[in-house]
Amino acid sequence: MAVLTEPGTEPRTATGETESGIDFSLNEDQELMRDEVRRFAEERIQPGVAERDHEHRFPVEIFKEMGEMGLLGMLVPEEYGGAGTDTLSYLLAMEEISRVDPAVAVTMSVTNSVCCWPIVKFGGEALKRKALPPLAAGETLGGFGLTEPGAGSDPSGMRTTARRDGDSWVLNGEKAWITNAGFAGWYVVVARTNPEAGKRGLSAIVVPADAPGFSVGQPEEKLGLKSSRTAQIFFSDCRVPAENLLGQEGQGLKIALATLDHSRLGIAAQAVGIHQRALELAVSYAKERVQFGAPIANNQAIQFKIAQMATELAAARALTHHACSAEHTSQAGRLAAQAKVYASEAANRACQESLQIHGGNGFHDHYEISRLYRDVRVTTIYEGTSEMQRLVIARHLLSR
Amino acid sequence: MRIELTEEQKMLQDAVRRFSAEVVKPRAKEIDETGEFPRSFFDQAGELGLAGVAIPEEYGGAGMDALAYCLVIEEVSRVCATSGVILSVNNSLVCDPILKFGTEEQKKEFLTPLAAGEKLGCFALTEPGAGSDPAGMRTTARRDGDDYVLNGNKIFITNGTDADIALVFASIDLEKKHKGITCFIVPADTPGYSHGTHEFKLGVNASGTTELAFQDMRIPAKWRLGGDGEGFKVAMSTLDGGRIGIAAQAVGIAQAAFEEGLAYSQEREQFGQHLSDFQAIQFYLADMSTEIDAARLLTWKAAWLKDNGKRFTLEAAQAKLFASEMAQRVTNKALQIHGGYGYTKEYNVERYFRDARITEIYEGTSEIQKMVIADWVLNKA
Numbered sequence: 001m002a003v004l005t006e007p008g009t010e011p012r013t014a015t016g017e018t019e020s021g022i023d024f025s026l027n028e029d030q031e032l033m034r035d036e037v038r039r040f041a042e043e044r045i046q047p048g049v050a051e052r053d054h055e056h057r058f059p060v061e062i063f064k065e066m067g068e069m070g071l072l073g074m075l076v077p078e079e080y081g082g083a084g085t086d087t088l089s090y091l092l093a094m095e096e097i098s099r100v101d102p103a104v105a106v107t108m109s110v111t112n113s114v115c116c117w118p119i120v121k122f123g124g125e126a127l128k129r130k131a132l133p134p135l136a137a138g139e140t141l142g143g144f145g146l147t148e149p150g151a152g153s154d155p156s157g158m159r160t161t162a163r164r165d166g167d168s169w170v171l172n173g174e175k176a177w178i179t180n181a182g183f184a185g186w187y188v189v190v191a192r193t194n195p196e197a198g199k200r201g202l203s204a205i206v207v208p209a210d211a212p213g214f215s216v217g218q219p220e221e222k223l224g225l226k227s228s229r230t231a232q233i234f235f236s237d238c239r240v241p242a243e244n245l246l247g248q249e250g251q252g253l254k255i256a257l258a259t260l261d262h263s264r265l266g267i268a269a270q271a272v273g274i275h276q277r278a279l280e281l282a283v284s285y286a287k288e289r290v291q292f293g294a295p296i297a298n299n300q301a302i303q304f305k306i307a308q309m310a311t312e313l314a315a316a317r318a319l320t321h322h323a324c325s326a327e328h329t330s331q332a333g334r335l336a337a338q339a340k341v342y343a344s345e346a347a348n349r350a351c352q353e354s355l356q357i358h359g360g361n362g363f364h365d366h367y368e369i370s371r372l373y374r375d376v377r378v379t380t381i382y383e384g385t386s387e388m389q390r391l392v393i394a395r396h397l398l399s400r
Numbered sequence: 401m402r403i404e405l406t407e408e409q410k411m412l413q414d415a416v417r418r419f420s421a422e423v424v425k426p427r428a429k430e431i432d433e434t435g436e437f438p439r440s441f442f443d444q445a446g447e448l449g450l451a452g453v454a455i456p457e458e459y460g461g462a463g464m465d466a467l468a469y470c471l472v473i474e475e476v477s478r479v480c481a482t483s484g485v486i487l488s489v490n491n492s493l494v495c496d497p498i499l500k501f502g503t504e505e506q507k508k509e510f511l512t513p514l515a516a517g518e519k520l521g522c523f524a525l526t527e528p529g530a531g532s533d534p535a536g537m538r539t540t541a542r543r544d545g546d547d548y549v550l551n552g553n554k555i556f557i558t559n560g561t562d563a564d565i566a567l568v569f570a571s572i573d574l575e576k577k578h579k580g581i582t583c584f585i586v587p588a589d590t591p592g593y594s595h596g597t598h599e600f601k602l603g604v605n606a607s608g609t610t611e612l613a614f615q616d617m618r619i620p621a622k623w624r625l626g627g628d629g630e631g632f633k634v635a636m637s638t639l640d641g642g643r644i645g646i647a648a649q650a651v652g653i654a655q656a657a658f659e660e661g662l663a664y665s666q667e668r669e670q671f672g673q674h675l676s677d678f679q680a681i682q683f684y685l686a687d688m689s690t691e692i693d694a695a696r697l698l699t700w701k702a703a704w705l706k707d708n709g710k711r712f713t714l715e716a717a718q719a720k721l722f723a724s725e726m727a728q729r730v731t732n733k734a735l736q737i738h739g740g741y742g743y744t745k746e747y748n749v750e751r752y753f754r755d756a757r758i759t760e761i762y763e764g765t766s767e768i769q770k771m772v773i774a775d776w777v778l779n780k781a
Contacts, residue, residue, distance in 0.1 A: 021402065021405065021409065022403055022405070022700055022703075023402045023403075024401065024700075024704050026401060027401075030401075283777060283781075287778065300771075304767075304770045306773075306778060307721070307770035307771075307773035307777065310773055310776075311718040311721055314698055315695075315698055315722055318698055319697065321401055322403045322697055325403045325404070326404070338686075338689070338690040338693060341686075341690060342691075387683075390683045390686035391682065393689060393690065394686045397662060397685050398676050
C-alpha cells in the first residue's frame with residue numbers, strides 16, 4: 001500500500017536533535033541560556049527601567065554586567081574573548097532583554113551584530129586581537145556608522161570620505177543616528193575611498209573612539225528608546241591605522257549589507273520580545289481590570305484582540321527562528337527580511353492593541369505599555385525600513 | 401531547532417506534486433464548474449497511500465505522520481482545493497478518530513478500507529441549528545437492545561454525496577446538551593440513511609457537500625465510537641487535528657495563487673514595463689511570500705507537536721486562523737495583480753479566491769479559533 005517511504009526515522013544526536021528534518025525545540029544549552037538571561041533581565045534590568053527612560057539615562061553599569069555574562073560578544077569566538085554561542089542563542093537572549101528593556105537591547109544588538117560581527121567576519125588578525133576582547137568583555141561598547149544626514153536607505157549617496165595616507169586612513173565627514181555614540185570604544189564606519197567608483201568606491205573602516213579627529217555630537221531627543229544614546233559622530237582628518245580596514249578596499253557596501261542581513265534577525269528578535277511583553281501586559285491587565293461588574297477579559301472584543309496578538313507573536317517568532325536556521329542558505333537574505341518586516345510590524349500592532357486594552361491607563365506614563373508603545377515604533381525603521389525589507393524580499397522573488 | 405525537510409519528506413513532496421500535476425490538476429477546473437465529485441481521484445490517491453497518510457500500515461495507511469500529512473494536503477490543494485478537502489476529511493476527520501478512539505474490531509472493519517482509500521468517509525456533526533455550537537444538535541440516538549436508533553438531519557457534510565462510511569454525532573439525551581453527544585460509525589448502506597445531491601457553493605465546489613438524513617436508522621452498539629456521551633470529546637479532539645489539515649490546505653491554495661501572481665507580474669506589460677517592475681506589485685509579492693511562509697511554519701509547528709505527543713490545541717487553532725485569513729489576503733492580492741483577467745474564468749486565481757474563502761469557516765470559524773486561542777492565553781498558559 002504505502003509506496004511512499006517513511007520519514008522521521010533519522011538517527012538522533014546526543015543532544016536529542018534530529019540530523020535533519022523539522023524540530024522546533026530548543027536544545028538544553030539554549031534553554032539554560034534563555035532562562036539565565038530572563039532571570040538576569042528581571043533582576044538586574046527591570047528595576048529602574050521607567051526611571052532610566054524618564055531621565056534618558058544610559059545604564060553603563062548594566063552593560064558592565066552584561067559584558068561579564070558574555071552577552072556583548074555572543075557571536076565572537078572564544079579565542080577573542082567572546083562567548084562563541086550560536087545565532088539562535090543570541091536571538092533568544094535578544095528577545096529576553098528586549099522583553100524587559102528594548103533600550104538596553106538596542107545597545108546589545110549594535111555591539112554584537114553590527115560592530116563585533118563584521119570585525120569577526122571581515123577583520124584582520126591584529127584588528128581582531130585589539131578590538132574584540134574589550135568589546136566582548138563589556139569594557140567598552142560598539143558602534144556602527146553607515147547612515148548620514150543625506151544617506152539613509154540609500155547608502156550610495158554618502159559623503160564621508162577616507163583617504164589613504166601612508167600607513168593610515170584619514171576620514172572626513174559625519175554620520176547620523178549613531179547608537180551608542182559617546183559610549184562606544186569602536187565604530188565600524190563606511191566611508192567613500194574612491195569617488196569615481198560609485199557603489200564599489202565605499203570601504204568599511206574600524207575607528208576607535210580615541211582616534212585623533214573623532215568627536216561626538218549632542219544626544220538626540222527621540223520618541224522612544226530614550227535611555228539608549230543616539231548622536232552624530234564627526235571625523236575631521238581622523239586618522240586610523242591601515243590595518244583597520246575590513247575586507248578589501250571597495251567592499252564597504254557589500255560588508256554593510258551582509259552585516260545588516262545578519263543584524264535584521266536581532267531586530268526581529270527585539271520586536272518579538274517587545275511583542276511578548278505587550279501580550280503579557282494585556283493579559284494581566286484584562287484579567288484585573290473590572291468594568292460593568294466583570295474583568296474586561298470577559299468581553300469577546302478583548303479576547304479576540306488577545307488571540308490575534310498571540311497568533312501573530314507565534315508567526316513572528318517562527319519566521320525569526322526559521323530565518324536563523326537557514327542563515328547559511330541562499331535564502332538567508334530573503335528570510336531575514338521577512339522576519340524583520342513581519343515581526344516589527346506585528347509588534348507595533350500588538351503594542352497598539354495592548355495599549356488600547358489598557359484604556360486611559362495605557363496612555364499614562366506609569367504603565368509599562370506606554371513606554372513599549374514608543375519603543376517599538378523604531379523597529380520598522382532602523383536596520384532597514386519595512387519598505388527596504390520588502391524591496392529585498394521582492395528582489396529575491398523576482399530574480400529566480 | 402531545525403526547520404528543513406528530510407530527504408524522505410522531500411521525496412514525498414515530489415511524489416505528491418507529480419501526482420497532483422498529472423492526475424489532479426487536469427480536472428480541477430472542470431470539476432469546479434460541473435461540481436462532479438472526483439471519485440476516481442480519491443481512488444488513485446488511495447492507491448498512493450494518501451487516504452490515510454498518518455494511519456499505521458497495519459490498518460491500511462501509509463504509516464507516516466502529521467507533518468507528512470501537511471505536505472500531502474498542501475501539494476494537492478495547490479492544484480485543487482476541492483481534492484484537498486476531500487482527502488483532508490477522510491484523513492483527519494474520519495480515519496484519525498477511529499484510530500484514536502476505535503475498538504480493534506472497528507479499526508479492522510472500517511479504518512482499514514478507509515485508510516486504504518477503498519472506502520470514502522464523511523464527518524457528520526453540523527446541523528441546521530447547530531454549527532459552531534454542537535451542543536444544540538437535534539439528531540437523536542435512542543438505545544434499543546443491542547442497537548441505537550438514530551433520527552435527524554445533518555448539513556454541509558463534505559464527501560456526503562459519495563461517502564461509504566459516515567461518522568455521525570447524535571444525542572442520547574437532548575437535556576444533557578454536549579454531555580449527551582455520542583459518536584457512531586455508520587455504513588452508508590444502512591437502512592434509513594439517505595443523502596442529498598450536489599449543492600453549488602462559492603468554492604470547493606466538487607467536494608460532495610450535502611445534507612444527510614437518518615430515519616429510524618438502526619446502528620449496532622458495537623459501532624459506537626467511544627462511550628455514551630463521549631461524542632463531544634471525540635469531535636473536539638478530531639477537529640484539533642483537522643485544523644492542521646485545513647491550515648495546510650489554505651497554505652496550498654495561497655502558494656498556487658502566489659506563484660501565478662508572480663509569474664503573471666513578470667509577463668504582463670503596462671506603461672512599457674512589466675508589472676513586476678512596479679514597486680506596488682513588488683510589495684504585494686513580498687507580503688504574500690512572507691505571510692505564506694509564516695502560515696506554513698505555524699502549520700508545521702502544530703503538526704510537529706502532534707507527532708511528538710505534545711498538546712497542540714492552541715497551535716492548531718493559531719495555524720488554522722492565521723493560514724486561512726492569510727489565504728484570503730493572498731488570493732485577493734493575486735487576483736488584483738491579474739487585474740480584469742483575474743476576474744475571469746480564464747485564469748485560475750478566480751477559483752483560488754473563491755476556494756480560499758471556506759478555509760475561514762469550516763472546521764471551526766475564525767471566531768471559534770479566536771475563542772480557543774484566547775481561552776488558552778488567558779486561562780491555561
